[in-house]
Amino acid sequence: MSSQPPWWYSAGQSPESDGSGSEGSSPRATGSDGPAAESPASGAPSLGDFVSMASTLVEWATDRVMAPHAEHANPTEHPQCLICRASRMLGVATESAAPVATERGAGAITWIPITDDPSDPTPPLLDGAA
Amino acid sequence: MSNRADLIILSASRTALSAEFSDSTARECSNPCVRLSLLDVDSHDVVARAVTRGLGSLIVGPDPIPVEVWSVLPGVRDLSLLLAAGDAVSAGSTVVIDAGTTSDAVRLVSLPSVVLRVLDALLTPDVAMIRTGRGENGFEALSDLRAALARVARLLQSPSTVARIATDVDDSMVAEVMSVSAAFAAHGVGLDAVMVLRRTGERDIADAMVARVQESGVRVWATGRRRRPCPNGTQVNEVLSRTRALTGSELDVIHDGDHYVLVIPLAADRVGIDGEELVIDVAGTLRWVPLPAALRRCTAVSGRRWRGTVEITFAPDAQRWRPAS
Numbered sequence: 001m002s003s004q005p006p007w008w009y010s011a012g013q014s015p016e017s018d019g020s021g022s023e024g025s026s027p028r029a030t031g032s033d034g035p036a037a038e039s040p041a042s043g044a045p046s047l048g049d050f051v052s053m054a055s056t057l058v059e060w061a062t063d064r065v066m067a068p069h070a071e072h073a074n075p076t077e078h079p080q081c082l083i084c085r086a087s088r089m090l091g092v093a094t095e096s097a098a099p100v101a102t103e104r105g106a107g108a109i110t111w112i113p114i115t116d117d118p119s120d121p122t123p124p125l126l127d128g129a130a
Numbered sequence: 131m132s133n134r135a136d137l138i139i140l141s142a143s144r145t146a147l148s149a150e151f152s153d154s155t156a157r158e159c160s161n162p163c164v165r166l167s168l169l170d171v172d173s174h175d176v177v178a179r180a181v182t183r184g185l186g187s188l189i190v191g192p193d194p195i196p197v198e199v200w201s202v203l204p205g206v207r208d209l210s211l212l213l214a215a216g217d218a219v220s221a222g223s224t225v226v227i228d229a230g231t232t233s234d235a236v237r238l239v240s241l242p243s244v245v246l247r248v249l250d251a252l253l254t255p256d257v258a259m260i261r262t263g264r265g266e267n268g269f270e271a272l273s274d275l276r277a278a279l280a281r282v283a284r285l286l287q288s289p290s291t292v293a294r295i296a297t298d299v300d301d302s303m304v305a306e307v308m309s310v311s312a313a314f315a316a317h318g319v320g321l322d323a324v325m326v327l328r329r330t331g332e333r334d335i336a337d338a339m340v341a342r343v344q345e346s347g348v349r350v351w352a353t354g355r356r357r358r359p360c361p362n363g364t365q366v367n368e369v370l371s372r373t374r375a376l377t378g379s380e381l382d383v384i385h386d387g388d389h390y391v392l393v394i395p396l397a398a399d400r401v402g403i404d405g406e407e408l409v410i411d412v413a414g415t416l417r418w419v420p421l422p423a424a425l426r427r428c429t430a431v432s433g434r435r436w437r438g439t440v441e442i443t444f445a446p447d448a449q450r451w452r453p454a455s
Binding site for chain 1: 398400401402403404409430432433434435436440442
């Protein structure tokens with residue numbers, strides 16, 4: 001294993017590296033501004049570091065798990081999704097998640113096939129031959 | 131039982147005929163009467179009032195939209211007219227609407243049910259957080275608009291609302307009257323009567339067509355050169371003969387062995403299922419009515435047109451149907 005700290009662990013980094021131009025590509029959290037975010041010189045993780053780590057994990061979970069899951073209507077169709085898998089294990093999901101098309105903004109009307117009865121004495125409504 | 135019409139919706143095969151018909155109807159009304167025209171330039175004020183009453187809340191930006199721009203948006207003029215009609219009837223007036231052509235009139239009466247559905251989908255907690263550019267709460271304004279439209283929808287379906295048609299004698303007359311009659315019925319509006327205008331020499335043709343229309347239960351009065359807005363011996367704002375109109379609670383369900391048959395008393399073009407509601411398509415307009423409770427646990431199997439009605443056969447859905455214990 002490498003002795004390098006994981007990318008989400010910010011303790012021990014020098015203030016200079018924080019201001020480098022490569023920061024934009026770093027996935028570090030940005031929500032840890034303020035006094036609590038300053039690391040002590042000893043290198044031991046402070047409360048700010050834990051907050052930073054927690055928010056980074058939350059962001060990661062949101063991007064990689066929650067956002068894709070938001071589009072999953074039927075858990076049985078997404079065995080690779082952690083939440084769908086958990087839902088199935090807990091029995092939360094049911095097989096009746098079928099009416100996907102009736103979700104907001106994508107409502108669908110199911111039209112019933114109607115046939116004209118040949119024995120009907122009533123002439124068609126719009127025959128144009130009145 | 132009141133015989134007085136509070137709302138008279140007039141339309142014709144030509145807009146000029148509709149204007150003439152509605153003018154004479156409004157003139158002969160004995161009580162306070164408001165005449166509203168779908169095509170009239172006066173509707174600028176009507177649209178302006180509707181915009182301030184709630185339509186404007188659909189825009190959350192700070193820049194106002196001129197009434198002239200609102201007016202050309204499809205449906206806004208119709209909606210404004212209906213709101214104005216609802217207000218006038220509430221104030222005790224008889225309202226005569228010049229709806230233009232018969233297709234315009236059908237579009238007019240079908241609008242509330244569609245807009246109500248859109249507003250129902252729009253009025254969510256998320257939208258409640260939105261403030262308009264003028265700092266107003268759009269949710270409250272839209273809720274008020276919804277309440278006003280619901281009152282208009284009830285007014286359209288009340289027995290004191292009638293639709294009348296004026297038509298020339300031509301080949302498409304009977305088919306048009308039947309189609310418009312069905313469309314009005316689908317939206318709960320009863321067709322009161324049809325005025326047939328005939329020119330010299332058309333008496334035989336007109337009589338044959340009038341007889342065909344009368345077979346369907348629609349009252350017809352034929353006039354020649356001298357045109358009256360109602361038959362002799364009747365008051366112009368008297369309900370002459372309202373045809374059957376769909377209220378939504380009168381759909382018959384027949385238990386037929388393992389199946390259920392739903393009878394829709396209309397020659398609908400299409401019938402569909404939208405969640406727990408039935409969708410009826412007549413003349414290109416849609417009406418939603420609640421499905422009878424038992425049919426919400428069934429699947430539609432087939433449909434057929436029969437004697438001016440549509441019969442839909444439903445089979446119980448085994449997964450949703452509780453087995454008899």
